[in-house]
Amino acid sequence: xxxxxxxxxxxxxxxxxxxxxxxxxxxxxxxxxxxxxxxxxxxxxxxxxxxxxxxxxxxxxxxxxxxxxxxxxxxxxxxxxxxxxxxxxxxxxxxxxxxxxxxxxxxxxxxxxxxxxxxxxxxxxxxxxxxxxxx
Ligand code: FEO
Numbered sequence: 001x002x003x004x005x006x007x008x009x010x011x012x013x014x015x016x017x018x019x020x021x022x023x024x025x026x027x028x029x030x031x032x033x034x035x036x037x038x039x040x041x042x043x044x045x046x047x048x049x050x051x052x053x054x055x056x057x058x059x060x061x062x063x064x065x066x067x068x069x070x071x072x073x074x075x076x077x078x079x080x081x082x083x084x085x086x087x088x089x090x091x092x093x094x095x096x097x098x099x100x101x102x103x104x105x106x107x108x109x110x111x112x113x114x115x116x117x118x119x120x121x122x123x124x125x126x127x128x129x130x131x132x133x134x135x
Pocket of ligand 1: 021058
């Protein structure tokens with residue numbers, strides 16, 4: 001059973017962004033599997049780096065898309081991305097300094113899905129759909 005699963009509640013109605021969110025969830029699951037199977041710290045760090053790097057790529061793509069549709073709350077959305085990356089970086093640094101990832105980190109990943117993708121990302125999908133209907 002995977003740690004996180006993509007389902008319709010995460011559908012942002014933008015194909016490319018849905019695809020990227022699915023990849024993001026894959027990276028999260030790979031990291032969780034390594035953590036659960038007590039993989040060597042170097043392997044966990046590689047999985048952490050891979051997730052972090054893909055997140056940077058996804059946020060960049062998503063911001064480009066939001067800018068292209070003139071999303072009215074672009075700045076707030078971008079700030080949330082910056083906050084997520086900053087929290088992620090804090091956990092990553094703590095791990096590099098010898099701490100374990102622990103429940104707090106995986107709760108953070110879960111809340112990223114439930115608070116950001118399910119709410120904020122879904123909102124831009126609704127906005128894009130309404131804008132298309134008006135055009
Ligand atoms: Fe898909 Fe706003 O992150």
